[in-house]
Amino acid sequence: MAISKVVIASIFLSLMVFLQVQAIQTNQVTSNAIPETTYGPEKMDCGGACASRCKLSSRPNLCKRACGTCCARCNCVPPGTYGNYEACPCYAKLTTRENKPKCP
Incomplete structure (x- = not known):
C-alpha cells in the first residue's frame, strides 16, 4: 500500500515537472520570436x-x-x-x- 502511494506521488511530481519545463520552453520560443512590426513596412494611418x-x-x-x-x-x-x-x-x-x- 505504501509503495503504491510513493509511485503515484512520483508520477504526479514528474508530470508537474514536465509541464513546468514545457511552459518554460514555450515562453522562450515566443519571447525570441520577431515582432510583426519589425519586418515589412508599417501600415500607415x-x-x-x-x-x-x-x-x-x-x-x-x-x-x-x-x-x-x-x-x-x-x-x-x-x-x-x-x-x-x-x-x-x-x-x-x-x-x-x-x-x-x-x-x-
Whole structure:
C-alpha cells in the first residue's frame, strides 16, 4: 500500500515537472520570436491621411472612401490636398472601370 502511494506521488511530481519545463520552453520560443512590426513596412494611418487629403473636397465622404481604398492598396497617400502623385506612384496608377483616375 505504501509503495503504491510513493509511485503515484512520483508520477504526479514528474508530470508537474514536465509541464513546468514545457511552459518554460514555450515562453522562450515566443519571447525570441520577431515582432510583426519589425519586418515589412508599417501600415500607415489611412484615415488621418485621407482626412487631410480630402478636407477641401466638394464631396468629402466620397473622396475619403476612394482615398481609403487607394491607401489600403498602396499604403501611401500623396501629401497635400491635390496632385503630388509622384510621391506615391501606386496611388496615381489606380483607375476605375472607365479608366479614369480612382484616387483623389
